[in-house]
Amino acid sequence: MKYASVAVELPINKLFQYSIPAGFQSQIAIGKRVIVPFGQRKIAGYVVGFAEKPEVADVKPIESVPDVFPCFDAGMLRLTQWLSEYYFCPWGEVMKAALPACMRKIPKKPRRTIDSGREETYQRSKPFRLNAEQKQALTLLNKSIEEGKSRVFLLHGITASGKTEIYLQAIVNTLNKGKQAIVLVPEISLTPQARERFEARFGEETALLHSHLTDSQRRQTWERIKSGKANIVIGPRSAIFAPVRDLGLIIVDEEHENSYKQMESPRYHLREVAIKRGELSEAPVLLASATPSLESYYNAQRGEYSLMTLTKRIDDRVLPGVEIVDMRDERSHIFSHYLKQELEKRLERKEQVILFLNRRGFSSFSLCRQCGYVVRCKRCSVSLTYHAGSGNFLCHYCNYEEKPRKICPRCQGGYMRRLGVGTQQVEKEIRKLFPSARVERMDSDTTAARDSHMRIFGAFKRGEIDILLGTQMIAKGLDFPGVTLVGVISADTTLSFPDFRASERTFQLLTQVAGRTGRGALPGKVIIQTHSPEHYAVLAAKKHDYEGFYKEELEFRRQLLYPPFSHLVLLTIAGPKEDVVELSARSVSDAANEVSQGKGIEILGPAPAPLLRIRGKYRWQVILKGEKVTCLHQALASLLEELENRHKMRGVKVIVDVDPAAML
Ligand SMILES: [Zn+2]
Numbered sequence: 001m002k003y004a005s006v007a008v009e010l011p012i013n014k015l016f017q018y019s020i021p022a023g024f025q026s027q028i029a030i031g032k033r034v035i036v037p038f039g040q041r042k043i044a045g046y047v048v049g050f051a052e053k054p055e056v057a058d059v060k061p062i063e064s065v066p067d068v069f070p071c072f073d074a075g076m077l078r079l080t081q082w083l084s085e086y087y088f089c090p091w092g093e094v095m096k097a098a099l100p101a102c103m104r105k106i107p108k109k110p111r112r113t114i115d116s117g118r119e120e121t122y123q124r125s126k127p128f129r130l131n132a133e134q135k136q137a138l139t140l141l142n143k144s145i146e147e148g149k150s151r152v153f154l155l156h157g158i159t160a161s162g163k164t165e166i167y168l169q170a171i172v173n174t175l176n177k178g179k180q181a182i183v184l185v186p187e188i189s190l191t192p193q194a195r196e197r198f199e200a201r202f203g204e205e206t207a208l209l210h211s212h213l214t215d216s217q218r219r220q221t222w223e224r225i226k227s228g229k230a231n232i233v234i235g236p237r238s239a240i241f242a243p244v245r246d247l248g249l250i251i252v253d254e255e256h257e258n259s260y261k262q263m264e265s266p267r268y269h270l271r272e273v274a275i276k277r278g279e280l281s282e283a284p285v286l287l288a289s290a291t292p293s294l295e296s297y298y299n300a301q302r303g304e305y306s307l308m309t310l311t312k313r314i315d316d317r318v319l320p321g322v323e324i325v326d327m328r329d330e331r332s333h334i335f336s337h338y339l340k341q342e343l344e345k346r347l348e349r350k351e352q353v354i355l356f357l358n359r360r361g362f363s364s365f366s367l368c369r370q371c372g373y374v375v376r377c378k379r380c381s382v383s384l385t386y387h388a389g390s391g392n393f394l395c396h397y398c399n400y401e402e403k404p405r406k407i408c409p410r411c412q413g414g415y416m417r418r419l420g421v422g423t424q425q426v427e428k429e430i431r432k433l434f435p436s437a438r439v440e441r442m443d444s445d446t447t448a449a450r451d452s453h454m455r456i457f458g459a460f461k462r463g464e465i466d467i468l469l470g471t472q473m474i475a476k477g478l479d480f481p482g483v484t485l486v487g488v489i490s491a492d493t494t495l496s497f498p499d500f501r502a503s504e505r506t507f508q509l510l511t512q513v514a515g516r517t518g519r520g521a522l523p524g525k526v527i528i529q530t531h532s533p534e535h536y537a538v539l540a541a542k543k544h545d546y547e548g549f550y551k552e553e554l555e556f557r558r559q560l561l562y563p564p565f566s567h568l569v570l571l572t573i574a575g576p577k578e579d580v581v582e583l584s585a586r587s588v589s590d591a592a593n594e595v596s597q598g599k600g601i602e603i604l605g606p607a608p609a610p611l612l613r614i615r616g617k618y619r620w621q622v623i624l625k626g627e628k629v630t631c632l633h634q635a636l637a638s639l640l641e642e643l644e645n646r647h648k649m650r651g652v653k654v655i656v657d658v659d660p661a662a663m664l
């Protein structure tokens with residue numbers, strides 16, 4: 001072999017050829033990292049192919065080969081290539097993202113496999129007895145593990161229905177086959193509780209990958225997986241790239257989770273990557289959730305995924321009662337009379353309370369305090385957001401704009417308000433109403449410090465906190481037997497989120513939050529405050545009725561041709577100068593219209609993003625919507641090629657997001 005094709009770690013969507021000096025012939029292999037000259041620089045890249053003849057005249061030689069072993073095997077190479085093509089991200093950048101930073105440091109000497117020599121001993125836990133539903137699900141899954149076939153399962157199990165025990169027993173089966181398993185969990189769910197359950201069952205065979213590992217811990221863990229010492233990998237999103245040798249099972253816990261979408265390049269969705277990796281490794285993939293994403297449930301309904309259902313809580317515990325408080329009748333918009341009363345009772349009885357509020361003061365939508373009407377775009381059905389510049393409300397999908405209303409178009413009352421309550425405001429109110437209660441607020445402001453989550457959760461678990469107030473951070477997978485009341489301060493904040501998935505997010509959050517109570521011996525109660533008590537997402541959450549919600553929401557998606565009936569591509573045009581950004585966005589939109597003619601693609605926008613300015617950059621958006629993802633991919637490829645030649649696009653960046661999870 002004389003020449004190597006190299007995917008370089010740069011945002012360039014192209015492979016480069018380098019010659020292989022005689023001295024490196026024996027060291028070069030597919031998937032190996034190489035250091036190559038690039039212009040005046042030396043950069044890293046990965047060997048993805050070979051050739052006998054040069055493709056261009058002036059081929060430079062490979063500079064050095066830093067590692068002993070390849071970074072990627074053939075399977076991972078195919079996976080990263082697919083990711084690169086599907087999400088329009090250069091292959092080299094995908095590979096860079098698939099390796100932990102500590103593994104990419106160039107060692108002074110070639111690195112050998114490290115033996116971590118972990119010698120902790122574990123008291124192994126025994127499997128629990130499964131109920132009939134759990135057994136049925138496990139049998140189906142085991143069959144697929146036995147056969148070593150790629151197949152996608154969707155496990156729809158209500159909160160506290162014993163999904164984890166199914167994971168554990170399926171993993172045992174995988175290990176018995178001599179294979180390995182990857183378990184993906186949202187970062188926030190990697191609580192000591194969850195870790196303990198896996199470690200208690202599998203001991204030192206477990207490898208945990210999470211963001212609080214030090215570089216050397218992470219490297220050791222990575223090496224333990226690579227060498228086959230650890231057979232069960234547990235971690236957030238990026239753990240899907242773990243170098244397991246013989247993959248036998250992938251589990252995606254809380255598969256509906258928004259955090260599975262990577263918000264920076266490569267903007268992949270973990271669920272899709274997991275399914276692809278399962279397909280390439282001929283391993284079954286188990287997606288699980290109490291509130292499956294609409295896309296996954298739709299795929300299960302169509303028979304693309306195999307659906308398994310758990311309808312009972314373990315030990316036959318009952319689901320908490322959910323009560324809705326109509327805030328249109330209340331004087332205070334933070335605490336209804338009823339919530340306040342129930343809170344007082346809990347404090348007297350020394351029971352714990354979780355108060356939930358979705359976001360931190362992102363005050364932007366227009367709501368009628370009298371009838372609950374929210375101003376939305378007639379065409380896109382997303383709520384209109386307030387823009388301080390113009391003082392108007394506008395649709396950030398299609399740029400429809402209107403002046404603030406004084407009179408409500410539904411009830412003709414004069415009570416239109418820009419609504420938005422932040423967690424800080426609620427905290428102040430609690431301290432005023434219940435001065436002796438021990439209150440802790442948990443949102444991204446209070447948990448910036450490392451391990452602050454664990455500190456707050458620990459204190460709450462030990463009963464040192466009476467009221468825990470927080471954002472969606474506290475909604476997930478936590479298990480606090482002492483909590484008997486969960487209060488949702490305002491369901492309206494999620495319901496009016498300027499995104500077509502607002503109802504789905506609301507239903508998921510309310511269901512997950514409700515699942516945080518009634519997990520111990522004491523029965524739990526949930527109180528949801530809202531100006532839209534008749535909304536189907538709220539009503540379905542009250543009745544714990546996933547099916548009912550799914551049907552209504554699916555119909556809405558069908559009518560407006562939103563996913564799962566279409567795919568979206570979000571183009572964000574960002575730059576430091578507002579007028580340049582706007583002009584460029586118009587140019588992108590024009591070009592998008594040209595290239596997508598006759599391809600069944602609709603172009604929405606350009607429109608300013610709801611968060612118009614982030615870190616000094618102005619942002620406008622253009623949305624491509626189409627039923628077939630292949631057509632979208634084609635149009636996108638032509639569009640990006642066209643944009644490269646456009647003079648107007650100087651000074652701005654176009655960010656491509658295929659299948660965006662949120663459009664802010
Ligand atoms: Zn009204």
Ligand SMILES: [Zn+2]
Nearest residue numbers: 377380395398
């Ligand atoms: Zn619109």
